Amino acid sequence: MTLPTHAELTRVVRDHAGRLAASLVPLVGDFSAAEDLVQDAVEAALTHWPVEGIPDRPDAWLYTVARRRGLDQLRRQHRYRDKLALLESPAEPRADDRLKLIFTCCHPALPRAAQVALTLRVVCGLTTAQLAKAFLVPEATIGQRITRAKRKIRAARIPYRIPSPDELGDRTAEVLAVVYLLFNEGYLSSDGARTTSRDLTDDAEFLAALLHRLMPTEPEPAGLLALIRLHRARATERFDDNDEIVQLQRQDRSRWDHDLIAESGRLLARAAAQRRPGPYQVQAAILACHAEAPRWEDTDWTQILVLYDMLLYLAPSPVTRLHRAVALGYVIGPVAALAEVDALAADLDGYHLYHATRAHLLRQLGDPAGARAADERALARTDNPAERSLLRHRIDWT
Amino acid sequence: MKYVLLFVETEEFEAELAALEGPDRQAAYAKVQQWFDDHREVITHHTKLLAGDTATTMRLDRDEPLVSDGPFVEGKEIVSGYAEIDVADLDEALRVARSWPACPVVEIRPAMD
Incomplete structure (x- = not known):
């Protein structure tokens, strides 16, 4: 018997925890109680599997543990007695009910932080300890967040x-927002350094793929999945060996995952064929423009500008206007772009990339002093070590 | 499952309503009446409260009851009425609340059985 790697353990738990939860909710008739049973089973698995190996039927193993715990509780609770017979029956292959689970976890009546935590715990099988580590908050905070959310659900x-x-x-948009937030959380907090902490972008991709599979006629889950994969296909080239950011124009494009880029392009094309555009499809299309350009000089900025116009129409936001201004700079020129960027001062003064973008444009326009001042303002507004290092370098050398 | 919809008025809403002329005001009231008619089957009871400046608040957590003028929270949003509804779950309660045609804030609070 070979012992499982950390990655295998994570994958197997994630593949089965949500299914188990989804099959238990109708049996015990209560989301919160079912969730407790799953959490117990996952904790048991994480204790036993690393030393005993992953069983041949992880689903049956988890079900057996959850069932034993469930029976203990049922004996204590009279009102669940009629459910006993149901629990006695062995696990049969059931329809994948995880979609219901996801919609409950991401209900708009729950606060966003709880939606994220609950989805990871219930659908992906993360323990409270893993959640606390991933989000750098105390376990007690995560625990309270989960408990409060479950109490409200009930x-x-x-x-x-x-x-x-x-x-x-609307409800699908809410779910996708949770997955997207999770992806960003994982993507932005990751750096070049190999960490042993959980890769939340993995969970985000898993959830997006699950949503796409369970809602094949909805184009936006496919859009989000393509978006995530297009980022991940290029993720390893974002940082050099010293954990410094490598900007897009300097990345070694031959080392991007071109199979994944092509596959994402096909996924996006199938979604687009439904002719129901949405913000995720459009953002993915913008990424595809970058990912499919053989060289930086080949980037189709006109197409990107059109896509940003579309995105602004579908989901207006100052940050999107900022990105559009960058594209405008490449299509028309830095003067037009700077005018657009300056118009966002009131909305984005607290956002470091607003100042960094201004710095970039001012430098192009031959105003290095203004550019340095803007980079200083950007520096004062980000804690991210890699971003700070890049900004410092620009201030010192340009 | 019973939920209480607490209707919350804002100063802006109050001002807008006060500014409405005869027929427009009639139309606004008619919409509210229509809403109550549409949801007659799930509404168990409901009440419209008089204006916040008619409220009196009593605090009982000190030695002597303390009576003061005005609603219990001083703010720009005050409860102006409520409707108790009996529906299957929160989604149904939200659906009922979504079509509410008057004041701009509704709190949906589950009621004890």
Whole structure:
């Protein structure tokens, strides 16, 4: 028997925890109680599997542990007695009910931080300790967040079901926002250094793929999945050996994952064929423009500008306007771009990339003093070590 | 499952309503009436409260009850009425609340059985 690697353990738990939760909720009739059983089973797995190996049927193993715990509780609780018979029956292959689970975890009546934590715990099988480590907050904080959310699900009777067709669009957007936030959290906090902490971008990709598989007729989950994969296909080239940021124009494009880029392009094309554009599809299309350009000089900025216009129409935001201004700089020139950027001062003064973008444009316009001042302001607004290093370098050398 | 929809008024909303002329005001009231008619089957009871400046608040957590003028929180948003509804779950409560045609804030609070 070979012992599982950390990655294998993570993958197997993630593949089965959500399924187990989804099959237990209807049996015990209560989201919160089912979640407790799954969490116990996952904790047990994380204790046993690293030393005993992953069993042939991890799903049956987890189910057995959850069932034993469930029976203990049922004996103590009279009102669950009629559920006993149901729990006695062995696990049968069931329809994948994880979509209901996701919609409950991401219900708009729950605060965003709780949606994220709950989704990771219930659908991906993260333990409270793993969540605390991933988000750099005390375990007690995560624990409270989860407990409060579960109490609200029960007390306010947040339903366990797929929303009706008239609500599905809004509710799907809410779920995708949670997955996207999770991806960003993982993507931005990662640096070149190999860390043993959990890679949240993995969980985000897993969730996006799951949503795409369970909602094949919705184009936006496919868009989000393509978006995540297009980022990940190029992720290893974002940093050099010294953990310094390598900007897009300097990245070694031959080392991008071109199979993944091509696959994401096909995924996006299939989604686009449904002719229901949305913010994730458009953002993925912008990334595809970058990823598919053989060289930096080949970047199709006109196409990117059109896509940003579309994105602004679908989901207006000052940050998107900032990105659009960058594209405008390449299509028309730095004067036009700077005018656009300056118009965002009131909205984005606290955002480091606003100042860094201004610095870049001022440098192009032959104002190095103004550029340095703007980079200083950017520096004062970010804690990210890699970004700080890049800004310092620019201030010192240009 | 019973939920109480607490209707919350803002100063802006109050001012807008006060500025409405006869027929427009009639139309605004008619919309509210229509909403109550549309949801007659799930509404168990409801009440419209008089303006916040008619409220009196009593604090009982000190030696002597303390009576003061005005609603219990001083702020720009005050509760102006409520409706108790009996529906299956929060999503149904949200659906009922979504079509509410008057004041701009509604708190949806589950009620004890």
